[in-house]
Amino acid sequence: MATFFVNGQAVTAEKNQTLLRFLRDELHLTSVKDGCSEGACGACSVLIDGETCRACVPKTDSLEGKHVLTVEGLSDFEKKLYTYAYGEAGAVQCGFCIPGMVLCTKALLDKVADPTEEQMRYAIRNNYCRCTGYVKIIKAMVLAAKLKKAGVIPEPSETDWKLGSSVHRLDVEEKVLGYGKYPDDWYLDGMTYGSAVRSEYPRARVLGIDASKAKALPGVVAVLTAEDIPGENKVGHIKHDQYSLIPVGGLTHWLGDPIALVVAEDQETLEKAKKLVKVTYEPLPAVHGPEEAKAPDAPRVFDEEETNVQAYKHVSRGDATGAIARSKYVISKHFETPWTEHAFLEPECAVAYMDEDGYVRVLSTDQSSHTTLHECKILLGSDKVRVQNQLVGGGFGGKEDMTVQHHAALITYLTGRAVKVKLSRAESLLIHPKRHPFWMDFTIGCDENGIIQGVKASVYSDTGAFASLGGPVLERACTHASGPYNYQNFEIEGTAYYTNNPPAGAFRGFGVTQTCFAIESLLNEMAERIGISPWEIRYRNAIRPGQELPNGQIVGPETGLVETLEAIKPYYDAAVAAGKPVGLASAMKNSGVGVGLPDWGRCKLIVEADAKVHIYAGASCIGQGLGTVLVQMVVTNTPLNRDDIVYERSNTWIAPDSGDSSGSRQTLITGEACRRACEKLTEALKTRTLEELNGEVFYGEYLAKTDKLGADVPHPVSHVAYGYATQMCVLDRNTGKIESMVAVHDVGKAVNPRSCEGQIEGGVVMSMGYALREQYPIDDNCKPIDKFGKLGLFRAHEIPEIQAIVVDKPGLDVACGAIGIGEITSIPTAPAIAEAYYQLDGQRRTKLPLSDTPYERRCR
Amino acid sequence: MEKRIALVACNGGCRNDSCGYGCIGCAACVSVCPADAIVINDCGVAEVDESLCLGCGACGDACPQGIIHLHDPGCPMVVKCSNRDPGKVARNACQVSCIGCGICEKVCPSGAAKVTDDLSTIDEELCLSCGMCAVKCPRHAIYDLRGVLTAKR
Ligand code: SF4
Ligand code: SF4
Numbered sequence A: 001m002a003t004f005f006v007n008g009q010a011v012t013a014e015k016n017q018t019l020l021r022f023l024r025d026e027l028h029l030t031s032v033k034d035g036c037s038e039g040a041c042g043a044c045s046v047l048i049d050g051e052t053c054r055a056c057v058p059k060t061d062s063l064e065g066k067h068v069l070t071v072e073g074l075s076d077f078e079k080k081l082y083t084y085a086y087g088e089a090g091a092v093q094c095g096f097c098i099p100g101m102v103l104c105t106k107a108l109l110d111k112v113a114d115p116t117e118e119q120m121r122y123a124i125r126n127n128y129c130r131c132t133g134y135v136k137i138i139k140a141m142v143l144a145a146k147l148k149k150a151g152v153i154p155e156p157s158e159t160d161w162k163l164g165s166s167v168h169r170l171d172v173e174e175k176v177l178g179y180g181k182y183p184d185d186w187y188l189d190g191m192t193y194g195s196a197v198r199s200e201y202p203r204a205r206v207l208g209i210d211a212s213k214a215k216a217l218p219g220v221v222a223v224l225t226a227e228d229i230p231g232e233n234k235v236g237h238i239k240h241d242q243y244s245l246i247p248v249g250g251l252t253h254w255l256g257d258p259i260a261l262v263v264a265e266d267q268e269t270l271e272k273a274k275k276l277v278k279v280t281y282e283p284l285p286a287v288h289g290p291e292e293a294k295a296p297d298a299p300r301v302f303d304e305e306e307t308n309v310q311a312y313k314h315v316s317r318g319d320a321t322g323a324i325a326r327s328k329y330v331i332s333k334h335f336e337t338p339w340t341e342h343a344f345l346e347p348e349c350a351v352a353y354m355d356e357d358g359y360v361r362v363l364s365t366d367q368s369s370h371t372t373l374h375e376c377k378i379l380l381g382s383d384k385v386r387v388q389n390q391l392v393g394g395g396f397g398g399k400e401d402m403t404v405q406h407h408a409a410l411i412t413y414l415t416g417r418a419v420k421v422k423l424s425r426a427e428s429l430l431i432h433p434k435r436h437p438f439w440m441d442f443t444i445g446c447d448e449n450g451i452i453q454g455v456k457a458s459v460y461s462d463t464g465a466f467a468s469l470g471g472p473v474l475e476r477a478c479t480h481a482s483g484p485y486n487y488q489n490f491e492i493e494g495t496a497y498y499t500n501n502p503p504a505g506a507f508r509g510f511g512v513t514q515t516c517f518a519i520e521s522l523l524n525e526m527a528e529r530i531g532i533s534p535w536e537i538r539y540r541n542a543i544r545p546g547q548e549l550p551n552g553q554i555v556g557p558e559t560g561l562v563e564t565l566e567a568i569k570p571y572y573d574a575a576v577a578a579g580k581p582v583g584l585a586s587a588m589k590n591s592g593v594g595v596g597l598p599d600w601g602r603c604k605l606i607v608e609a610d611a612k613v614h615i616y617a618g619a620s621c622i623g624q625g626l627g628t629v630l631v632q633m634v635v636t637n638t639p640l641n642r643d644d645i646v647y648e649r650s651n652t653w654i655a656p657d658s659g660d661s662s663g664s665r666q667t668l669i670t671g672e673a674c675r676r677a678c679e680k681l682t683e684a685l686k687t688r689t690l691e692e693l694n695g696e697v698f699y700g701e702y703l704a705k706t707d708k709l710g711a712d713v714p715h716p717v718s719h720v721a722y723g724y725a726t727q728m729c730v731l732d733r734n735t736g737k738i739e740s741m742v743a744v745h746d747v748g749k750a751v752n753p754r755s756c757e758g759q760i761e762g763g764v765v766m767s768m769g770y771a772l773r774e775q776y777p778i779d780d781n782c783k784p785i786d787k788f789g790k791l792g793l794f795r796a797h798e799i800p801e802i803q804a805i806v807v808d809k810p811g812l813d814v815a816c817g818a819i820g821i822g823e824i825t826s827i828p829t830a831p832a833i834a835e836a837y838y839q840l841d842g843q844r845r846t847k848l849p850l851s852d853t854p855y856e857r858r859c860r
Numbered sequence B: 001m002e003k004r005i006a007l008v009a010c011n012g013g014c015r016n017d018s019c020g021y022g023c024i025g026c027a028a029c030v031s032v033c034p035a036d037a038i039v040i041n042d043c044g045v046a047e048v049d050e051s052l053c054l055g056c057g058a059c060g061d062a063c064p065q066g067i068i069h070l071h072d073p074g075c076p077m078v079v080k081c082s083n084r085d086p087g088k089v090a091r092n093a094c095q096v097s098c099i100g101c102g103i104c105e106k107v108c109p110s111g112a113a114k115v116t117d118d119l120s121t122i123d124e125e126l127c128l129s130c131g132m133c134a135v136k137c138p139r140h141a142i143y144d145l146r147g148v149l150t151a152k153r
């Protein structure tokens, strides 16, 4: 027992527990986030006697007499100060790291009135942020220092909420002050805790489950197994091959396969009970990777499948083989890219309870509440489910699949009790689908002027223990493998294999991050062979309006690759002239699902009793700032002001399904649906006031119509829109480290330029990790790395200067010309960096993360 | 950051002379320090005043035991022990010796803490200053120099 002070109040912790558990579970100070509970992430940062400390480290008994401060305990001036500074700088994305960052800022400013930027980077270097690349957080710190000295807080620099204005995001305050709720921040009366017992072997037959001892433990509410599932056991995005619980007699597919769900009154009993569930197995040989999966006598990952091939794609136009044979210059190379962990700061968590209408209400952190609804319904065999999005602490593709939501729904459905199901950080690292590792063989042929004649490639990927989005990722990898260039002879075949590794699925870039590394690296080598610069070869081949992409699509006047090249040229030329090692790469990325799949955007504008327009779209804000985008859409397309508009988080019973936050699609597709609803609302406002419109619903929908892959039309439209980018890396010759990154992006109309820059910076830093250091090793037992702090994510003091440039070119005729930016920000980064290292030391690197750089993570 | 600070990797827990690794209180460092930043404290062990230290490293060169090194003052979690004897021997030599049990290595989230030759060291480039090692060390051989998660010494 110890007595100490929290935000100035004396408190007594009876039980000796970590400060984090005490602050969250007993005091409900939920600004203190639980991102790992093992000291790695920094999301739980608090001040103890003025020093930044992680609340998950000290036990309460060691704190006698000490003073603990959380953001809830900041003075009113400080609250306003940090809300303003973080909002003005555009530093808040998903927000999960933000309260910790704010406290680091405060600790520094309390000690040093005029800190240097280096001191600021240093003050937050132990706190990870996966969204922002730290650039804007540091800007916020600079601004906070200035305003703290001045003692007054000005008006935001931009207050007009029209498109193109860098207004403060609407979720800044709740995220800075930590009162916005992520699922884990809910503490319901009588709430139980649920967690899955998972397979001990990557591949084994489950022979028996004995839960009698666990059930007998006082405080255990239930132990559920496959037999208890009322609906379908298997769920999944497209293919239903993800077992919710492995039945007796069934095969396990990876170490994350759930076998029994334990429900208990409290977290300690839960952990004890999980250990008491005895599962007997017949361990079987596992498939460790695609090479093994392909072997004719390979063990089969699925009982239900004939082979381990999960997906196969073949894309061919023109005559690649012939064109390459006739080319003056030909280069063939093999490339490899690794597994990558999303490392969002918020681990998966879902809370479920019976609502007043007898529906299972799921409070979720996901990339689409409607997808969660759909999969929960399959599992429960019932329509009585409602899903409500909470704040989402980062997704990047890793929150598209069911991890905890369906389990929470099942528990509430069967027990009638409220429940919280949360993954530990180690579970999160094991369970949600990762970025696919790829093995790629590419051949490119060019004429003497460097004009691409043809490209031929063969790639394969490890899609792990269930399909997730393995098929579409493979498809996107293949369709974009050509690069954004104007040539017509292109052929690629790709195969995704099931293995007993963790599953792989969506990850920012969706397969393109992988094949882009190969094609762009080859292009750089080709430029050297021909004797022109990497810039020149791209400029000569760049796809221009009216030309035909290798996939047959004729691109429209909005196509802006050339503009990105022209915008980067002065930077490129200057770096080359200064004799610096510099690398360059370009990319394109679709916005929208495309390839003939139904891709609907839907939005309702409802006028409620408060005489305000409430925006309901079944589309998740996963940190990118969708709510702000939609409000700016409404202000632009109606006569209304910001204050007349309320953004509602996605749910499944009022907000219409607007698809997943995936494929950089929400700004464009939900944006256009919203714009269409605005037209109707504007019409109505001509004759009536908001008060008079109370209860009226204005609905907009938009179908992004595209053609199937390989459709038998001369110029199939694969995607309604593409974003284009060119990025550049400059190295410091002395240190071998990155001096600066320049990222130029064509996003059509930038809705909120500062948010857009934030996306770019975050994407670039994420892919600096992909290019240089991040690792997700998997051992012989198919067990992946289990510590967040060992992933090799970049930290604030290691970030070079990053210049994000948005080319504001008139876009398409939909969504006021806005195109999504989410993914492309991290696509050309790795090949640009690889080329810069080649310029430094003459070594061509074909494998990520790049070897022989100062960033390589030393193993201790 | 640029400036580094001298650290004496011994906490002076010696209550007998059986530790052959720790500080012997010879004051060689004290005499070479240009900033008068080092004193021999009441445990008979050299102690650096961080605010005075210039980070010149003269003390490290002068120390006959080789237990003074420069470290990053921004990394407040430090192992203040230099005993490389096996656990049992180290345990008897001192009340606060590192016995090489490996708990710090196990709880360290970043791979920074590592035991080699029965002694823990922290790689400050990898360290996240979380203090998990300091809190979990059964021997109190790891300190939070700020005095928050552990006593100052
Ligand atoms: S936990 Fe303490 S005693 Fe054990 S190896 Fe680490 S520093 Fe030494
Ligand atoms: S402070 Fe934390 S990160 Fe640093 S060595 Fe100790 S346990 Fe590892």
Ligand code: FES
Pocket: A033, A034, A035, A036, A037, A038, A039, A040, A041, A042, A043, A044, A045, A054, A055, A056, A057
């Ligand atoms: S929750 Fe404490 S450091 Fe991650």
Ligand code: FES
Pocket: A091, A092, A093, A094, A095, A096, A097, A098, A128, A129, A130, A131, A132, A345, A393, A394, A623
């Ligand atoms: S805003 Fe920092 S982790 Fe999302």
